[in-house]
Amino acid sequence: MARIVMKFGGTSMAGIERIRIVAERVKREWDAGNEVAVVVSAMAGETDRLVNFCREASSLYDAREYDVVVSSGEQVTSGLLAIALQAIGVPARSWLGWQLPIRTSDGHASARIADIDTKALNASLAEREVAVIPGFQGLAAGERVATLGRGGSDTSAVAMAAAMKADRCDIYTDVDGVYTTDPRIVPRARKLNRVTYEEMLELASVGAKVLQTRSVGLAMKEGVRVQVLSSFVEATDNPEPGTLIVGEEEIDDMERQLITGIAHDKGEAKITLAEVPDKPGAVASIFTPLADANINVDMIVQNIAHSAGSTDVTFTVPQADMPRALETLESNREAIGYAKLVHDTRVAKISVVGVGMRSHAGVAAQMFQTLGERGINIQAITTSEIKVSVLIEEDYTELAVRVLHTAYGLDADDAA
């Protein structure tokens, strides 16, 4: 007997027919004698509908009332799944955020889970009752409804698994696991059996959108074993194994690859300040006002100084923040003292990720060489312990991903 959290997204909950399939899948785990808590999203499209109502009602809506409105979508699906489970003979009940309760911080509309009271829940599970828990919601100070921000149901599921000391947290999604890269770009991309939290964080934050980044961070902190599975296989079939996201110690050396995956991200914009005075404090005068404007700067490259005692500084920001970033830099032009401001949104960030590179030199060199052989120019470079990222011209994105996937031996044929 195991204790399991199962999480189903909006596509799986879109309509009674699909909810019935979810119920069958839950029944399989329950029939096997497991204690099961299910975390559900709202029906696909429902949260958007509710968010739009709030926006229409007022552009400056009260986040506490927004939370009352948008949390209703998961309330509906949790009640319906409880009914569907009972209909096939599985005792079940819904537990709304305020009923457990799931205590959160006061940051309405983007609250963080602070504490989950599992006393009543444990008593219910001990009586062989399935607990159905609406994701995305909790209870803030003053006994007000709070929500966790978009995609928050993944985080709800991981937090529930941690609080319940669950043996695993199965996240059913539109994809059947985490791949070495985007299979739409590289048909020979392979599904990974295991990936570490750290790798998943790097892959998720650079565009492999399988799990909400916050939920992966929480799983790492709490040591929750997360499994990503497809919700599209028949409920009665044996489920295909998905991808298990675990601590590094659970991946044995034999199966460890040098590189786990290749990610790409077209959502960044590049900004270059030309001829910035090469003196102490110059870089701070650029990035302090950007930080004050709450703009997240990612890659930063400072070239060596020109002979004239000036330097060029290049960095990237999310494309959505670019207009504000340019405005901020222009209004600080005198303080910074740059000669020219250049920007470019036609860039892509390509990242090579893998915990194996910690103990293996030459990963970056191989990346630069592979791209160079295809004539792909590198505009900026950043590295972390388990990742090397380069900025290239956007048009080369797919080519770069494909050649790197092959170069690092990730193609399915190579592995077979």
Place this chain on the structure above:
Amino acid sequence: MARIVMKFGGTSMAGIERIRIVAERVKREWDAGNEVAVVVSAMAGETDRLVNFCREASSLYDAREYDVVVSSGEQVTSGLLAIALQAIGVPARSWLGWQLPIRTSDGHASARIADIDTKALNASLAEREVAVIPGFQGLAAGERVATLGRGGSDTSAVAMAAAMKADRCDIYTDVDGVYTTDPRIVPRARKLNRVTYEEMLELASVGAKVLQTRSVGLAMKEGVRVQVLSSFVEATDNPEPGTLIVGEEEIDDMERQLITGIAHDKGEAKITLAEVPDKPGAVASIFTPLADANINVDMIVQNIAHSAGSTDVTFTVPQADMPRALETLESNREAIGYAKLVHDTRVAKISVVGVGMRSHAGVAAQMFQTLGERGINIQAITTSEIKVSVLIEEDYTELAVRVLHTAYGLDADDAA
């Protein structure tokens, strides 16, 4: 300064544009210095959508989970109205049923309000905050969500008004008040300025569907002054006075009419048992099994005995219950000992209602005479202290209502 409960139905809450109009109307009362609590229904059609989800999920759904699902409609509109009020400068917050809380009985899906805690609410009103309260919902034992049954928001509003000791409870509806009869049948029907609780109960229960019957009974018991108003006049205009529903003592003799209104109801079916033995216990043998089957019998007529020592018994039941009633009677045929069972759904009940008839003889006689003059045959008669009802052939419904409306001097021209 007064303390007011305002209630808005699903048509008034259907979409943000309409919710904005409701907000303007609330603002008028708030601007006048009043303490205001607003009770809202779900958007028109939303409760049906949610009920259908539950039915689709299981024909035998758990009423506790049904309540979790269907209560979400009012949760959404209460949050949205709070946002819309804030947008026009009116401080407001929503109070969900579990937040006040509104304690109910355990009869999930058709719970009754037991007690409302107004402590937090009073503190909020004292700070000039408008309270927005989702109708239809409350909190049952075990801290589970409960709903009051369809149309329950009227009852929520009256119960709130009683708990808050409100000066009045304004119910905004699709109609602009209570009329002497259905204006679609009699264009010269007049809007009543005042009507007593008792009259309203009789008018509501025989088909003048303006307010949920339960809410009128509660208002009578608690002495809540209820006003029925149209939600379709411009929010910025002075609202047309609607109909005030009050105790009999508040209607002075001068304005008291003999007859207040004429109601009709095509929802009944007539059943006749021919040649029932005319002996003690015979009638009980008919109605006891019907009561056991939870079938509500309305009019009952027992003719004088035939020479052969038998009698005919005629009664009416709701059309929806007729198949079950016939089944029950047939399976008890031997015990009852009737010769023939006849039924007819092509009947209508016409009722003349007015507290004035208590002190005035001849109301029934005038009714029979008026109908007789037009050749309308009376199939059954029942009377109460303030009502005379007759059963006639359905085809004569509109004619009967019109001639009675004129005969009792209710036509608008007569009153002018």
